[in-house]
Amino acid sequence: MPYESRSLNLFEGETYLPDYVRLRVKGCDDAGLALAAHHSGSTSAGGEGCDACVVPTLYDREAGEVMVDSLRICRFIDEQDGSDRLVPEALDDAIRMEIGIVDNLPNYQMLAAKPPGEDRRPPSQRGKNGIDFATAKVARCDKYLEQFRDDPDLVRAYRAKRDKEFNAKQTLFDPASMTRAYGIMEAALGAFDGGLPRPRNPGCSARRRRWPICSGSLISRASIISAPGISGQTAGCPPSRRFIGADSSCRRSGARFSSGPAPCSARRRPISAPA
Incomplete structure (x- = not known):
């Protein structure tokens, strides 16, 4: 299956760029997923709602479909070759259940904040508590909300993302x-x-x-x-x-x-x- 891949630098905030966010807003809307305005720590689109400022995103040019849920993307790619699938039909339900467990782990907290007890993270990560990480995302959203205040789709996306990260700052760490x-x-x-x-x-x-x-x-x-x-x-x-x-x-x-x-x-x- 021919494809084109583009990388985005998460640490430079490239997932907040307006053209990318517009694409994900379309994917969220087409999938019937509401934009998430709160954060439980999970990064699952299916369980938490849609985030217009994250990865991954797959755009099927032939069908004009934008996919924003990693589980949906994996299944779409696997289904392209029915003769040699990674997920056998007989094991589909069991594998869905196990992936669901992984998909709903509190990834954000464990990536960004100090673990309980002794901090045994690499030296470059020690001292980071997650609050500064979420605060920087709130500030980035504020910048784009001001810059694109006349674009309804971008305002909707950045406002939801701002609320989500502000909630994370207050409740997760x-x-x-x-x-x-x-x-x-x-x-x-x-x-x-x-x-x-x-x-x-x-x-x-x-x-x-x-x-x-x-x-x-x-x-x-x-x-x-x-x-x-x-x-x-x-x-x-x-x-x-x-x-x-x-x-x-x-x-x-x-x-x-x-x-x-x-x-x-x-x-x-x-x-x-x-x-």
């Missing part, structure tokens, strides 16, 4: 909120560990097991955004803690992720959504 956010991630990892089967071969190590690719996205995301705040003090060093290196006492695993059968293990039970 205090110690109690951060503790709740990491509790959600801990619950998701616990559900992952609880759903893993015992290997048929007792000598099969975690390094040789293949984990389901959608569950792998949970573990990969945890290793990137939340390892400094995830507790490794869990009996037996379960697979998720080994992979993300949450504790020096847990040896890091080199597990592989696969959408196919797991050669060292029995059939895996699906993850249940954490409460």
